[in-house]
Amino acid sequence: MVKNTNAMDATTKQSLVFAVNGRSFELCNVDPSTTLLEFLRYQTPFKSVKLSCGEGGCGACVVLLSRYDSATDKVEDSTVSSCLTLLGSVNGCSITTAEGIGNSKDGFHPIQERFSGFHASQCGFCTPGMCVSFYSALINAEKSNDRPEPCTGFSKLTVSEAEKSIAGNLCRCTGYRPIVDACKSFASDVDMEDLGFNSFWRKGESNEVKLSRLPPYDRKNATRVFPEFLKKDSTVGANVDSQRCHWRSPVSLEELQNLLQMEGNEGTSMKIIVGNTGTGYYKEHVHYDKYIDLRYIPKLSIIRKDSTGIEIGAAVMISKAIETLKEENEGEFSQEAKLVFEKIGDHMEKIASRFIRNSGSVGGNLMMAQRKHFPSDIATILLSVDTIVEIMTGQSRLKLTLEEFLGRPPLDSRTVLLSIKIPCWELSRGVSSDAHDKLLFETYRAAPRPLGNALPYLNAAFLAQVSLRESPTGFMLKNCRFAFGAYGTKHAIRVKQVEEFFSGKLLSISVLYEAIKLLETLVIPEDGTSRPAYRSSLAVGFLFEFLSPLIDSTVKVPNGSVNGYNRASLFEYSTQEHDRFSQTKFPTLISSSKQEVGLKNEYHPVGEPTTKTGAILQASGEAIYVDDIPSPKDCLYGAFIYSTEPRARVKGIKLNHGSSPDGVIALITSKDIPGFNLGSKSFFGSEPLYAEELTEGVGQRIAFVVADTQKNADIAANLAVVEYDKENLEPPILSVEEAVERCSFYNVPPPLYPKQVGDLSEGMAEANHRILDAQIKLGSQYYFYMETQTALAIPDEDNCMVVYSSIQCPEYAHNTIAACLGVPGHNVRVKTRRLGGGFGGKAVKSMAVASACAVAAYRLHCPVRVYVNRKFDMIMSGGRHPMKITYSVGFKSNGKITALKLDILLDSGMFVDVSPIMPAHMLGSLRKYDWGALSFDIKLCKTNLPSRGAVRAPGDAQASYISEAVIEHVASYLSMEVDSVRNINLHTHNSLEFFFPTSAGEPSEYTLPSIWERLATTSSFYDRTKMVKVFNRCHKWKKRGISRVPIVYEVSMRSTPGKVSILRDGSIVVEVGGIEMGQGLWTKVKQMTAYGLGLVKCGGAQDLLEKVRVIEADTLSVIQGGLTAGSTTSEASCEAVRLCCNVLVERLIPLKEKLMEKFGSVEWETLILEAYSNSVNLSAIELYVPNFSTMRYINYGVAVSEVEVNLITGETTILQTDIIYDCGQSLNPAVDLGQIEGAYVQGIGFFMLEEYLTNSDGLVITDNTWTYKIPTVDTIPKQFNVEILNSGNHKDRVLSSKASGEPPLTLAVSVHCATRAAVREARRQVLSWGGGNEAGSTLVQLEVPATMPVVKELCGLDIVQKYLQWTIAKN
């Protein structure tokens, strides 16, 4: 129902008015607690807003929210996450999504064009959010008046701002570098030389030419026009009554009090909200009757500055607070106060991401800390500066110190935080002013991501007045406040005993040591907190970092006189001395990157860096993914109920425990399956769709709740209670050791089990040294595709079913669905257009998702879809195979290894999935060195844990690590340089043939030795190795490491079909078995089609590329599609298409010759028309079947990585990575470059960041973006140089090309090895301080992933204490 707003009084308004991309919406009776994302995706055509996490952690759903301020007559534009923003709070706003920035109808925006041209979009699922985040930064920079006018074609934005604009957005495909380049291309201070490989210009062109080739950016069109009709509504909050709930926006404290009072009387459930971002952390599965939006109460939005401090209303957004704290406060405050405010602002910039800070309020944050013990940054930093808060309960208002506020029992839901007041800090405050006094203030935070978007392990803020004493000379602390928080405590605390301890004492090493001993007893995480010792060690480290510059002998009193030590030099404390601890500073996130790409046009347009097909549609959000397909009429939604017991009988499922779930239509279990209970079927076995009597492991699907909306289905599934019975059941197998004890294994078909190499006992006998039975363990990794599992099943006539599935193997889903439904194969049709990322995770597991929808649709006679939420996706996916490795290695004194024996136990989980491929995959990379002899025993353990899948570079990633761990161990044993041990064990072509008898290829194809040497030169490896040594000698608290690592990665081709059809107008339609999931398969296929048909050599045949369209996979149109996996599907699909083109060209050539004879020349369109008239068959379908003897081949590459480790926090910064990768002759260097960089960064995730943890039953506990941290733009190499080697002709390859999708992932082990080298240096240093054996030993088994706690633990959690003890003993 649409109402006329003019007639209404603003305060009793009953509708919501806002605009989306210029289109007005006036909604009555809408549920205002619907999220903006739900509204946009389900009730508008704007599908560019993607759901990926639903908790504010990824940026896929970011939109621009513009609000008009009538007081200033200005429009404020800021990004927000639409998955957390509620519809009630967008009244009067203008919302812009990616489609609104630009689109195919009205024209694309240069941002979108540049994203496409810089190859910054692969699967494209993150791209709309990225574009919106950047767009917001761009238009906001343009609005500022205090910036100089940029040159024509550029914006007012700086490079650093451009990079940071996307810091909170996750991308799993690209590795970020091209995205950053696309953004930087707008910056006023960009050096065009720094912009990476793109489709606009070629190397060597002048800057003017480069600029002229970029899609032009016109600043005149930069600002958005705010819809006039909204101007009056934008200052009014919504007051809406819907069937579901009421939304109130009080405009005064009195009104608020009345509302809260009423709540108490009516007994209804009520929630106060501001930005609603809190629900990103505290997920809510309940509906409230009433929402009270605090943003329109002046007292809560106040920002007041006076000489006593800054008062900030509780409803002020964090970003606004930052702006206030950091703005030039000319004359208003003392220098000390400015410093304090500014540093608080700096720290706040690391909270969440910009789009959360734009809607999350300061008060919301503090209330979460107060009521629910949220690990807040704001609470800690404000605690250290004596912040005062004002709260209101009923009519009474109360001012409290923040400490009192936090220390109170959780405040009730009717108590409102009104404002905070940060006092103005001056030297004279409470103490007598002294000419040599100085106020020091620093804040700290140790978190997996330096720029934010990650909760800290611990945060701290220290304020102290420091006084320089004359006799005895030294510093004395006065008036100090040391606050710590977020380390697993109820709330931030001040360590008053430590503060008091310092009182009246001159700072010295022993005083500091005593203080630290005291601190250790005070900062202790509560039981159940992860990494407690690490967190406590951070507290010690930070206090040491803060105070030690005041003691260190290098801080000298000039001329020995106190008078000479002026305020200025003390002031420098915070800048220079501090840098001794913090990471080396870089002006920008990615300081430089280079891509060297050799281009060849022998097979034009194959080999060209053509932009990715559909990239621009992905950037505008118009590209359609499964969940973007509009829901058919009467569509229902499903959600899985899964087992939380590893082995138990399912006695029953109760849906309505406590509260009755809304909208539930049905509960589908195994009993409802008309055919076989089949969730998936691969070459090696099958798994049931739903557990029958017995669950086999946690995360196993038990049932499917079907409801009227996805939200209701999710809520119902979440509330469902499964009753289990474990009586008289064998205990579950929860480790590989238990599996061995109980002989629980999966079989590997003998042809898939690789052969042993050489004679182990001979090799061992040859050795001078042996390491026996060393052990390592490896954990898992989650795919983290941005689009979670999804499918839509639509019943069709005559018992048929059409299923849209986001899957890497539609053919397999097809068979599974048919078996489930008990219908012949021809009754089922599975369609897949594109995937929002796959990485191996959308193979076996997606079949069950598709089948579940099909079964439900079949039973309920209506369409059923599911978009699996991130949590369940993470729980069910299983991820990489964890493993336990025992190795024995024999070697000579010069480092040459003569024999390696490996016993590997893989945890394959409850179902076989594709585990039997693992031994062959592992051996593909384990044979990267000449081990002399290699003997191995790989067992696939059947456990009651989630079944594991094939994650990008399955087995190879782990094998690369194992190989390098062995090399490192040998080097350490012999005290040799690791690089020399690698060098001496690299394969010769002879040894390569011995290890890879069927895939070694010709000697000329073995490019590894030359790449190995070449990279040493181009990356200045030897010089930098020396520089690292010098650096390590000079730095106590930072250590560097550098490592060069080769890869040898075997892949195998598989049969793949292709179909090429030429339409009457000469346009061409192509279908292939391979699925486009971001890897550029369609682009390569298009190029190959244009090349293949171009061989007909008629007029215009050279330019067929634009005439080719690759269309969705359809299992009834092209059969035998197989599986897109193993890095070779692109080339196999290309080959299939080339075969089709050959057939068509053969059919067309006689006709062409006839026409040529007649007319002298013939154009493509004429030729095709003639072919139609002459009934030439213009559709060809072929199955490419690789030649058995040449189907396997090896890929080579080398990486050099240099890292810096912070010994206080364990943080590793990747300073530089150089890669050379041999692509044979790249089919598309832009696509291959993207694959190399993206895979490498995903590898960084595996080796350094991503902890995929489970509880003891195997239930994934890192099941969200809060706990699972994939790389972000601030964790990739600061310098990232990649060279694609076009190594020439490879006769058995598809136009000489080689794979690029997975092998480069394993190069990321170089970062791990470099980190290990840095850790070794740290341990050597501890040894030199007389540290104990365990920290002093330089044999380092560094766990994977080498997260901050892991690195710090190896460097010594007590490294500071050791140093202090040593210093005290020395003096």
Ligand SMILES: Cc1cc2nc3c(=O)[nH]c(=O)nc-3n(C[C@H](O)[C@H](O)[C@H](O)COP(=O)(O)OP(=O)(O)OC[C@H]3O[C@@H](n4cnc5c(N)ncnc54)[C@H](O)[C@@H]3O)c2cc1C
């Ligand atoms: C992805 C993400 C990452 C984050 N990272 C960090 C981080 O690194 N460090 C950090 O410190 N924080 C972090 N946060 C927390 C963030 O700062 C808070 O979510 C935000 O400040 C809450 O503000 P809000 O206005 O959205 O609160 P809401 O979600 O609207 O409210 C939160 C709670 O407080 C109550 N409430 C709100 N205002 C008041 C008031 N004035 N009086 C009484 N009750 C009130 C609400 O009823 C609700 O219970 C992160 C949040 C997200 C989503």
Ligand code: FES
């Ligand atoms: S879906 Fe909203 S931030 Fe991830």
Ligand code: FES
């Ligand atoms: S392109 Fe960024 S997630 Fe795929």
